Amino acid sequence: MSGFVFPEPRIPDAMEAPSLRWGIAGPGWIAERFVESLLRHGSQRVTAVGSRSIERAAAFGAPRGLRAHGSYEELAADPEVDVVYVATPHTAHLDVALAALEAGKHVLVEKPMGINAAQAEAIRAAAAARGLFAAEALWTVFLPRYDVVRQLVRDGRLGAVTQIVADYGEYLPPSHRAYDPALAGGPLLDLGVYLFALATDLAGEATAVTARGATVPGRGGTPVNGRLSALLDFDGGAQAALATTMGGFTPATFTVVGTEATLVMDGPFNGPGGLMVRTTDGAEHRWDGKPGSHVDGLHFQAAAVAWAIAAGRTEVEERPLEKSLRALRAMDAAREQLGIVYPGEHRVPGGVRLSLT
Ligand SMILES: NC(=O)c1ccc[n+]([C@@H]2O[C@H](COP(=O)([O-])OP(=O)(O)OC[C@H]3O[C@@H](n4cnc5c(N)ncnc54)[C@H](OP(=O)(O)O)[C@@H]3O)[C@@H](O)[C@H]2O)c1
Structure with a gap:
């Protein structure tokens, strides 16, 4: 068999990424895995969680030591959050991302960014207008x-x-x-x-x-x-x-x-x-x-986002x-x-x- 030399993955160690303070919007299935992945593998800090209900935010936040907010707007306004991870169902990505951007927060939005291209374009425009970072959390491309x-x-x-x-x-x-x-x-x-x-x-x-x-x-x-x-x-x-x-x-x-x-x-x-x-x-x-699993992989996207934001970039190279x-x-x-x-x-x-x- 002839040799085929594969390139080395160029992904830096997530533990060395600058540490951002993450706020989680939507305490559901993927949010649970994202937080676990960050806590296990990376240098990122998760500080807060937002939900449409304070009870659900508290139920997710208390065991993890997170500040709990009963609305996505309150989460966006939290001064101890640098970047909001939008993990709501697709139909709510636009509103939750816009609320975060309007409050001056960077956003990482679960895939797809919106239900259609027009919504993703609106998120891009809102981030650009404020000089803030925005990216789609398509975890695959960060692996x-x-x-x-x-x-x-x-x-x-x-x-x-x-x-x-x-x-x-x-x-x-x-x-x-x-x-x-x-x-x-x-x-x-x-x-x-x-x-x-x-x-x-x-x-x-x-x-x-x-x-x-x-x-x-x-x-x-x-x-x-x-x-x-x-x-x-x-x-x-x-x-x-x-x-x-x-x-x-x-x-x-x-x-x-x-x-x-x-x-x-x-x-x-x-x-x-x-x-x-x-x-x-x-x-x-x-x-x-x-x-x-997801827990083994979701931290890569958070580290890439942290590096991009720390370098003053408003987008991430991988996505x-x-x-x-x-x-x-x-x-x-x-x-x-x-x-x-x-x-x-x-x-x-x-x-x-x-x-x-
Ligand atoms: N990267 C991956 O591998 C992966 C895997 C699964 C899902 N995802 C993506 O992650 C997103 C969330 O998926 P999921 O399965 O985690 O969702 P989920 O568990 O069904 O819902 C997430 C949270 O969103 C909030 N929510 C529910 N309905 C809402 C609504 N109508 N408006 C605003 N908030 C609402 C709920 O929190 P409250 O009711 O407490 O507000 C819920 O806990 C989707 O965009 C999906 O594509 C990614």
């Missing part, structure tokens, strides 16, 4: 494995990228908020976002999007999108075939086909793990990253806002074809108007 992928593609080690084939399905129980149309239900914003984000990160802006989907019964019997497949075209003829579902687990691998080699990120591709490169002579070469917008534009285009309308958006003859409110 060491993805830095290897990024370098392999950027340095042409796969040749020219011609195709991306990727899937991400999970079984989400009917009690999950993804079944709630009022919370922008469906697999796209929770799971599919990773497919669109990495495809457009590696291949550029999609020049055309073709999508098919199917509905399933959602909360109260209202239909909600349950699975979605999309074909993205890129300049130069590259294509991405992406499939997401909330009806069951899929291998969740991410394959990048190049003219000289094919790269496969082991599933689930969005977390820590390994990858394989198969060169055109058929030889397989492994990069053995250790698989891990510039333009790339968050690029992914959302392709997701908007897919939804437009399927007539998937989220709360605050409205349908117009011939499609969907993806308005801000």
